[in-house]
Amino acid sequence: MRRPRPAVLLVLPLVLLISVTGQLVSGDTPPATPAAPLGGGTGAGRTQFVLLGFDATPGPEPRVEDTGFHYIYESINRHRAPGRPPNSFTLFISTGLLQLQPGRSRHTEEERAFEGVLPRNQPVIGYARDVSVIQARAANVRELSARGVEIGSHAVRHAHGLRFDEATWRTELVDHERISELLDLPRPVGFRAPFLEYNEAMYTALAAHGTRYDASRPGGRAWPTRHPSGIWLFSIPNVIVPPGRRALFFDDNLRELLLPLAHAAGKSGRDAERHIDDAYYQAAMAEFQERYRGERPPFLISGHGNFRGGILRVMRNVCGLPDVRCATFREAVEYLDAHPELAGR
Numbered sequence: 001m002r003r004p005r006p007a008v009l010l011v012l013p014l015v016l017l018i019s020v021t022g023q024l025v026s027g028d029t030p031p032a033t034p035a036a037p038l039g040g041g042t043g044a045g046r047t048q049f050v051l052l053g054f055d056a057t058p059g060p061e062p063r064v065e066d067t068g069f070h071y072i073y074e075s076i077n078r079h080r081a082p083g084r085p086p087n088s089f090t091l092f093i094s095t096g097l098l099q100l101q102p103g104r105s106r107h108t109e110e111e112r113a114f115e116g117v118l119p120r121n122q123p124v125i126g127y128a129r130d131v132s133v134i135q136a137r138a139a140n141v142r143e144l145s146a147r148g149v150e151i152g153s154h155a156v157r158h159a160h161g162l163r164f165d166e167a168t169w170r171t172e173l174v175d176h177e178r179i180s181e182l183l184d185l186p187r188p189v190g191f192r193a194p195f196l197e198y199n200e201a202m203y204t205a206l207a208a209h210g211t212r213y214d215a216s217r218p219g220g221r222a223w224p225t226r227h228p229s230g231i232w233l234f235s236i237p238n239v240i241v242p243p244g245r246r247a248l249f250f251d252d253n254l255r256e257l258l259l260p261l262a263h264a265a266g267k268s269g270r271d272a273e274r275h276i277d278d279a280y281y282q283a284a285m286a287e288f289q290e291r292y293r294g295e296r297p298p299f300l301i302s303g304h305g306n307f308r309g310g311i312l313r314v315m316r317n318v319c320g321l322p323d324v325r326c327a328t329f330r331e332a333v334e335y336l337d338a339h340p341e342l343a344g345r
Helices: 068-077 131-147 166-182 200-208 251-264 269-292 308-318 329-338
Strands: 048-054 090-093 150-153 213-218 232-236 238-241 245-248 299-303 324-327
Touching (some): 308 324
16 A cells, blocks of 8 residues: 655745735636535535635735735625625734834934834844835734735745744734734734744743634644644645645745646746746645535635636636525634534544
8 A cells, every 4th residue: 555645845945925915817708617526525514614824015006906805805805795705814923024224313202102123034134124115014904804804914024934032922912913903903813934834832921921722733634623722723734736735835835846847748937827827726726625515624725826827717716606605713612612522533
């Protein structure tokens, strides 16, 4: 009997796509027909959550309508049946983008309140150039939150936290809260660790801070479990990608795997992008179907903004199916709190 091949996980040194802006897809594509019949299974009648989460902070566009995140929200709700709750998603924001470089002698009293207290992992998270940029970003975060997008935490400086002690994690969380309160941003109840690097000290700090869930772990096809601290642990799934490998379903990871395959197939430019976007979509739909026909554990779609066309195709295919909720992590946590018997199923 052959052993299953291990999932492929690429640890990328930099995550550059912090804001999603510009044109995403063309036209108002109607919902498509799923690739295969769905339904039934051991979880029939149970809610199938599809949890789209971007590790990203909105840009300083003058209008929230000009942000890619607003486009995504409008797109996944364009064909929503009247009377049904809106589809939504979660933004895990890094408040390092909402701070000024510390130590400059000419900061005004207002600017000093926005000084960062930690060095950050530049160029992943750079300081804002002035308070007006910070206020513009914060205004877009508040507007998206008012529309129903959940705002989670992605820490402050986007640093590698695998060896952080509890005190360092607490500093990250406290400074995130400081900036959020200064800008009247919603207090997050959920967290995703930068670079998906977590440890036990992180969970101790999160629990002390009142965090209800974490979405940093790679995992299998099961319902979230509860950490001993009480925090719900959501797992990023593995999917099958050509030529039959299992890989972590995180957009940066998949792009690094799929783009060389497209080039090997003679694709370049836009043809290569369409090729890998379709491969992403096929992998996502296959994994969704396995969950929907089985125990229906939440399906996480995670990343920084790659494969936007593929993501919207998936959402348009699945969000209208019976018992499916394309929702925020907060909503899924409330469901889990009401159904603790599902933990680990």
